[in-house]
Amino acid sequence: MLLEAFVFATIFIGFFGVILKKNLIMKIISMDVMSTGVIAYYVLLAARTGFVTPIVTEANDVAYADPVPQAVILTAIVIGFSITALMLVSAMKLAKDNPTLETNVIEENNTP
């Protein structure tokens, strides 16, 4: 229960970072924090049933961790990482003309 609260705190800290931080890089990092929270939640739920790595061994009768959420979140980690990479590249490109990378300035310059 306490762990769950911490995980949700991470998610919402990340989310409010996206809204409240002015700098584009900080926003991207906040989104990554939020994404970390979501990943942690999957891992936490997978560990509800036990902690043993779900690999078939001789001792079959132990409390395994649920492998499905872990497998699923692996995909999400890779996707999240590639999207963050794309965003950072865009931030690099935008930094040439907007060196402070403040989103409201970038938005003002680029909205018709």
Place this chain on the structure above:
Amino acid sequence: MTNITIAWMAFPFFIGFVIYLLPKIDRWLALLTGLVSIAYAMLVFFSMPSASDVLPIQLLDNFGVTLAVDQLSAYFILTNAVVTTAVIFYCWGSGRTAFFYMQAIIMHGSVNATFICSDFISLYVALEVLSVAAFLLIAYPRTDKSIWVGLRYLFVSNTAMLFYLLGAVLVYQAHHSFNFAGLRGAPPEATAFIVLGLLVKGGIFVTGLWLPLTHSESQSPVSAMLSGAVVKSAVFPLVRCALMVEEIDPIVRFFGVGTAVLGVCYAVFEKDTKRTLAFSTISQLGFVMAAPVVAGFYALTHGLVKSAVFLIAGSLPSRNFKELQSKPIDTKMWIALTIASFSISGFPLLSGFGAKVLTSKNLLDWQVVAMNIAAVGTAIIFAKFIFLPHGKSEEQIKVQPGFWWAMVLLIGGLFVANVVYYEAYTLENIVKPLATIAIAWVAHFLIFKRLSIRLPRAIEKFDHQIGIMTLMLILLFWVEYGRNYIS
């Protein structure tokens, strides 16, 4: 059929990479992919003649990927295929590089994948691939503006998808399965998170107000694909869930009505052609969602019209309606624009009429008034396009060589699609849309043409768009919570 489906789903991704290896024949390969998808959609229509036929596919083991193909998917697939093919025709002589075609085809493939997914995780993967491909297409000109518009899109959709992932794991926790059917009996917060993610991604209601800027500032062929096919990738799962789980149905219908009215309210006051079209997309998605049973046909007719009009809007001499009043547009182009506008207004002879009749027959009582208002609003929006002056223009605008091929395909499709619901042609059905259009045109000339109100755009700002997600999340949570614990 199972093997064909899997081969067809993988085909665009395979071709996407082949295009990059063989850049000389990029356009031909892209065109081939579009045609293959059209053929597949037709195959589904012929092999599953009844609307209740479903082809369920379970890949790997119990926890593997689940897919489901039925007529509803076939309509959406056909929409995507025709729009992509038309866009490839449009871009034929434009000198775009292999990179553009590669991204367009990968986007086509991922949109296709969303239309046959029936579990939350496959859907998540398809939607994320789609975001990346769409971002690369929006940012294709590499100007600061296009990069910012793309980045903003990627940011909003990725944040929404994180909420969606949270919802997906809550569904898994309740049922030990990610299947769409798991929404039944899932905790209220699961539904709230998932619906929020899909609403934002699909550009629906206030959470969809990121859409006008993205769709209007992209290049015309990209806007055509985004508005014609891509937004439907998030609407489709909502519709599918509404059909599978009756508890979701009222929520989807409610947001359908909300977005239909909100979209027209913005669009009637808009003075810019592409922004008008983008707001109209927000409103038309409402018509798709308002009657989930017949969503497929409406999505098809909307996709054809919207991509045609976006391609035409990109070839007009100006984007401002005021300036267009003094610059007559080419008569041939005006005819294409008028046919498309008539279809979306619901004029008989075009398939938009059948779609409107079919949707209005499947509305619930509480939806009728609002949807009629939205229908009049739609006709007002497109009256702005119909009554543009036309004639021999002094300055010849260079039209892309493939432009007319794209128009033939899209507008021909509007005529051919009439066969789907030819029973609509009864006297009673014909009078109502004509009356709607008449009221709308009177309103256009008496009121809206003379008004010049600029609605504030503050809500479209990036920070506000993210912030609105919290408000929407609270709203959805209370709706769900109330439904679960009060009833």
